[in-house]
Each structure stands twice: as C-alpha cells, then as structure tokens.
Amino acid sequence: MDSFSTDTFAQLENELESHCSSTPLAVLNFLLKSKSQAEMEKKFSKPMMWIGIYIAIASLFCILPMVADLLHGFKNKKLWFPCKYFTLNAASLTVIAIAIKLPMDLNNSMPGDVDQAAKLGSMSFMCTMMANLLPSLAIMDSKELLTNIIALAVLVITLVVNVCIQIETGVVHNCEDGYYSTQPYNHCLIAYIYVTMLLMLMMMHICTSLMILKSKQILESKYRSGHETAVKDLELQQPGRVTVEKLKHYVSNHWIMAETGNPQFMTVCYATTSASGVICVLSIAVHVIVMRFTRPTMKFYGSDYKWSVIAILITQFTGVILGTVAPISRCFASLSFKVSIKWIWNHMRVFKVESYCTQKLSDWKQSSIPLKFSSRRCKIVIQDLKVLILSFCIGIQKSVVAACKIIALIPIFFVIGLFCCFYCCKWLKIMFGATYNVTAENPAQLQHSKDLSDYVLQLQNDMELAQRTLKSISISVNHVIQKAKKQKPNNLLKLIEESSSFEGVGKYDVHQVPPLPEEKYVDCWSLPVVTLTAIAISLPNIQNNMVNRLLRSVSEGLTYVKHVEETLNASEEFVSGQKAARALWLEVDVYHKWLGNKLQNPAHQVNTTKEIVQWFSDTAKNMITEVEIKNKKGSDDSSVYMSVSANSMYRITQTLLVSYDANIDQVSQEELFVKLSSMISHILAACLTNLPQVIAMKCHTSVIEKREESVHTAARLLGETMQIINCLKDRTLPSLNPDELPFIDKWHDCFLHPSP
Structure with a gap:
C-alpha cells in the first residue's frame, strides 16, 4: 500500500514506544524493519x-x-x-x-x-x-x-x-x-x-x-x-396440395401464439x-x-x-x-x-394477487413428501412444518407482488396523464373545427383481426391484448415473409421450371447394386443429387457458365432438402447417407473434387462420355473394395463416408451405362449434361413437394422456449419458397400414400414399378 492504515500506525506507535527505552541500535533495527515492511506492502499493491x-x-x-x-x-x-x-x-x-x-x-x-x-x-x-x-x-x-x-x-x-x-x-x-x-x-x-x-x-x-x-x-x-x-x-x-394462402394463415396463427405465449413477453406483463x-x-x-x-x-x-x-x-x-x-x-x-380502463383498474387493485402468482407454492403445499420414516409422529411433524413454511412463503409472495403493484402505480399514473393530454388535445381540435379523416376498416381486415385474436395466449381470461399490439405482431410476421420472399432461390426456380414431371426420380438408379453387407443404409434425397452433380460438372466440354449455374442451383436446392431431411427423415437409418452427402457436397462445391479426385477431366486419357462415366464407375468399385479390406481391421467414420459415397456413385454410373446400352459412345457430353441436370431437377422437385408439411411442422415445437425461433424459421422458409410451392402444386404426384411422400425410396419404387 502507498500509505499505512490507521491500525498499522497504531501498531507502529506502540512498538516504537516499547523500543524507546531500548538501545539506539534496537531503535535503528526497528526503523529499518518498518521501512522494509512498507516497501514490501508497496510491492504487493502494484498489481x-x-x-x-x-x-x-x-x-x-x-x-x-x-x-x-x-x-x-x-x-x-x-x-x-x-x-x-x-x-x-x-x-x-x-x-x-x-x-x-x-x-x-x-x-x-x-x-x-x-x-x-x-x-x-x-x-x-x-x-x-x-x-x-x-x-x-x-x-x-x-x-x-x-x-x-x-x-x-x-x-x-x-x-x-x-x-x-x-x-x-x-x-x-x-x-x-x-x-x-x-x-x-x-x-x-x-x-x-x-x-x-x-x-x-x-x-x-x-x-x-x-x-x-x-x-x-x-x-x-x-x-x-x-x-x-x-x-x-x-x-x-x-x-x-396445400396452398400458399393456407400456409400463410397457419404460420400467422402460430406466430401469434408464439409471440403472445413467449415466456419473456409474459414476464413483461408481471x-x-x-x-x-x-x-x-x-x-x-x-x-x-x-x-x-x-x-x-x-x-x-x-x-x-x-x-x-x-x-x-x-x-x-x-x-x-x-x-x-x-x-x-x-x-x-x-x-x-x-392498456384499457378495465385493465388499469384491475392493476390498481394492488391487494388483488392473481392466482398464478402463488399457485406453484400452493401446489407444493398440498403435495406430499415421500418419507422413509416408519414413525407416524415424525411424518406428521415434517408435513406440518412443510405446510407452515410454505404458508409463510405464500404470504411473503403475496406481499412482494402487492408491493410491486404499488411501485408500478408510478408509470400507470404517468400513462394516464399522457392519455388525458391526448384526449384533451383531440377534444380541443374538435371544438375549434379541426377535421378528422376517419377511414372505415375493411370488413375482411376486421374478420382477420378477430381470427387472429382467437390465437392470443393470455394468463387470465379477463385479460385482453390491445388491438395495436395484435396488429403490430401480425405486421411483423408479414414483414418476415415479405423480406424472405425477396431472397427467393432464383437459380433453383429456373432449374425446377425447366421440367414438368418427377420421372427422373425413377431413372437415376434402375440397375440395382446392393450396398456393402457391413454398411447397409437407406437412400436419402441429397446423396443422389450430389453424386449426379459431381458427374455433370466433370464433363470437360461443358461451358463454365452452365456448370456454375448448376452448382448454384444445387447449392440452393440442398438448403431446402436439408430442411426436409431433418424434419421428415430424421430417423437413424437415414443418418449415414445424409452425413455422407453433406461432406461430399463440401468437397464437390468448394474443391471440385470427388473423394479426393479432381472432377474436371479426372484422368488425362479420359475424354469421351463413356470413358468419363466408366472412370467414375471403376474408381467407385475400387474404393468399395478398399473399404471392404479396411473394414476387416475395423471401420471408422471416414470408411463409412467413403463406402456410402462410392456405393451411390457406382449404382448411378452403372445405371447410366445400362440405360444407354451400347449407344453411350454416340452420346455427347452436352446431351449427358442435360440428362443429368434433368434428373437433378426431378429429384429436387419431388423432395420439395414436402415443403408445406415441413413448414407446418416447423411452426410447432413442444419446447416453449424455442417456439418463437421455430415459427420464425417457418415464416422465413415460407417466404423463400412460395414460388416453388406454387410451381409444384399442379404437378401430378405418384400414387403414394401421404405418409410415403417424404421418402425417396418410395418414389423410386413407385416409378420403377408403377401400379396398374
């Protein structure tokens, strides 16, 4: 410390007095010791x-x-x-x-x-x-x-x-x-x-x-x-077949419930x-x-x-x-x-404490404590003590709430004063001939406001949300949807609009090649899309602008495919395929590689369409063999990723070779690119027919703390995909049950083996 405290000075004074009768050498030693102590304390105070x-x-x-x-x-x-x-x-x-x-x-x-x-x-x-x-x-x-x-x-x-x-x-x-x-x-x-x-x-x-x-x-x-x-x-x-308009109403209803039922919004009213x-x-x-x-x-x-x-x-x-x-x-x-006269009056009744303020304590008071004592007297004492303590806590709770209501009267009186000033100004303008343009509200708007008010969540039935607050919440959801609408996936829309059917879902894998016995997995929407894209962008004679447009379209599409898979294909059997697709897409999109191999002109001796497809097929087959050997020593995540990706590539390339039969040498790279793009478009379109169901499911979550964020995601997703939903609503769906539409293998089987 820079200076001694009062206690330190008193101690030094006492010690100095005790040393006054000593020899000068003792006094000198004492002073040196005091100086050393002061320097030490100064050193300690530096930090x-x-x-x-x-x-x-x-x-x-x-x-x-x-x-x-x-x-x-x-x-x-x-x-x-x-x-x-x-x-x-x-x-x-x-x-x-x-x-x-x-x-x-x-x-x-x-x-x-x-x-x-x-x-x-x-x-x-x-x-x-x-x-x-x-x-x-x-x-x-x-x-x-x-x-x-x-x-x-x-x-x-x-x-x-x-x-x-x-x-x-x-x-x-x-x-x-x-x-x-x-x-x-x-x-x-x-x-x-x-x-x-x-x-x-x-x-x-x-x-x-x-x-x-x-x-x-x-x-x-x-x-x-x-x-x-x-x-x-x-x-x-x-x-x-759900219309965009119905989805908007559904999202708006859940938005109102999420906003008014938001736990933090609720506490603001306390x-x-x-x-x-x-x-x-x-x-x-x-x-x-x-x-x-x-x-x-x-x-x-x-x-x-x-x-x-x-x-x-x-x-x-x-x-x-x-x-x-x-x-x-x-x-x-x-x-x-x-704010309303009725609500202000109820709030000013400070000694009226709402039931929800003390209900939790009352529930604890009425509940029983599981006791392991055999003595009945001990149980009675403990239960009575619990009731006594909780009764005291309820009294404290009521007192605190009442005190808070008294304190909260200060802003209430302030608001009442503002209202009085507002109405006085309005009355004076009327008295002095000021005119007001009163516009009648649209009956449709009034009905819509009434419909929304049915979804307002309040702690007490006699509480009523102010109309301007309800209107503000309604405007906020429309604002989110309209803002998201401006961020629509234009490249994906163009890709989907280039075709008018879903037939490609049945054509990407007609020659069945079973997966490895050790790595059985169920196909997912994203994996064939990524695999087909890898083949398409590897064709060296395709113009760069066409390749880049396809990459942007697939990138936008996979964003929404991920929503479908996470919402409707979230079971464990789909996990390996989805993880492999996401890892593979990062490699394809960013590095233009497929499992470590460069995509464009993958081998210098490969030039024709058949050679390119055959190279992918042979490489995939070799990787499958390598993984089989590696798995005998023990598998890991990388081997699963390679196995799933190689199986997908092998099946798809074998399908291309079989579908063209001996004529694949006569197929130009441009024709193959168009065919691959068409299959990608059909698979994405088929997957995105599930968007209305995804949006509806995202509106609802059982966790109250996450409800607002989930509805916000649904509103944003609706705004971004409105045109996609409208584009797909008139296409003929395959003859599947509604609960089968989210699964690509059901679509694939339906197209391969159409019902009579």
Missing part, C-alpha cells in the same frame, strides 16, 4: 492497478450484451427488449462477480471521493444488470432456473453482507468519520439505499421465478388447444417487471447525483487501484445509463400491451 483495468474490461463485457439486446429489440421492433445476449447463466454470473469487485473488497482502503463513488457506482451497476436480467429467467427450464436463482442469490447476499461490513469498518465512510471529503452527500446512506434496492430486486427475481413456473403451464395448455384448432383449419389430409424498472430509474437517479458532485474531484483518488478506478467509474456509469433503457421500456410496454 492493484491492473486488477482495476480487469474490472473495467469485465464491466465492458457486461455492457456489450446489454447494448446488443437493445439493438436487437430496435431492429425487430420489440420495444420490450427480450434478453437474447445478456442472460443469467454461469458465464454471465462470473463476469458480473468480477465487475462488482470494488464493493466486495472488504479491507482495501479507498479514501478518495472517486474511490467511494466507484464503489457506490458498482452497486448501481449491479441494480441495473439485475433489472435487465429479469426476463431471461423465463427462457430457462425448472432445473436451470433453480440453479441460477440460487447462484444469483448467493452473489447478491454476499455483496450486501460485504457492503454492510465495510460500512461498520469504515471502508465505506462519511466525512464525519475522520476522512476528508468534499461531497455534500452521505456515502453510508447511499450504500444503505443500494443495499435495499438489491434486496428488493432479489426478492422480485425469486417471486418472478415462482410465477414463471405456473405461467408456463397455463400458456402451454392454451397453446395445445390453439394448435389443434390451427391444424384442423389447415386440412393437411393432402400433403403437396408487476415485478414494472417495479424493477422503477427501481432501476431510482438507482440511476442516485448515481447521477453522486457523479454530479464527484466530477470536480475526478483527479483525486487515493486507493491502490490508482487511475484505473476512474476507468471503472466511467465504464460502469455508461453501463448504468445504457442499461436503464430496457427496464424502463419494459415498464411502459406492459401497459401498452394491455
């Missing part, structure tokens, strides 16, 4: 400045995800700012613990005004972060929620205890305590205010967690009912969220006052952190300013979602 920089960097890593959430909210027009990047987890708690090290530091003297302001500012920063983290509780399952809440509670309680200890020991001090200070405010009083805020926020987090557990169950039950209604409305009895926003505002107000009086003395710091304490103070003050935007917006967003 403190770097620790301060470390704290500032950790604070910055807390600020950046909060800013990212703000930008994400503005970009998606979600002014309730869902937590996407700044969430409560082990990593964020670790960084937060580093960022609030100053108020955790029990014995490091911080005598300067800047030092004290930085210590208090870290507490304000913690309040801001807790208010920002509140909605992220909703995206966790029960186990994660319990773990993270306990971890947060331990951190907050440790912080509160440490600050209280520092107030008692004088590390957080007042100017009356013997320390020089130019500030007109009381450091200890402000520290107590922040301690109170932190404890209140901690109670809000715990109460919100209990409310989330029951709220998810309520919303899940209502979602299942809405999903069943939407499925009946879609009429999926004829896959491949009284605890509004109250946390108010506390956040009070926190920043206190911190602004502290900063206002600290600014003139910014250069005066006296701790071992040196100038790094200024970096901490400025960084965390910036974080407090930026971090307050989201909690305040959520506070007013909850009013805009359900």
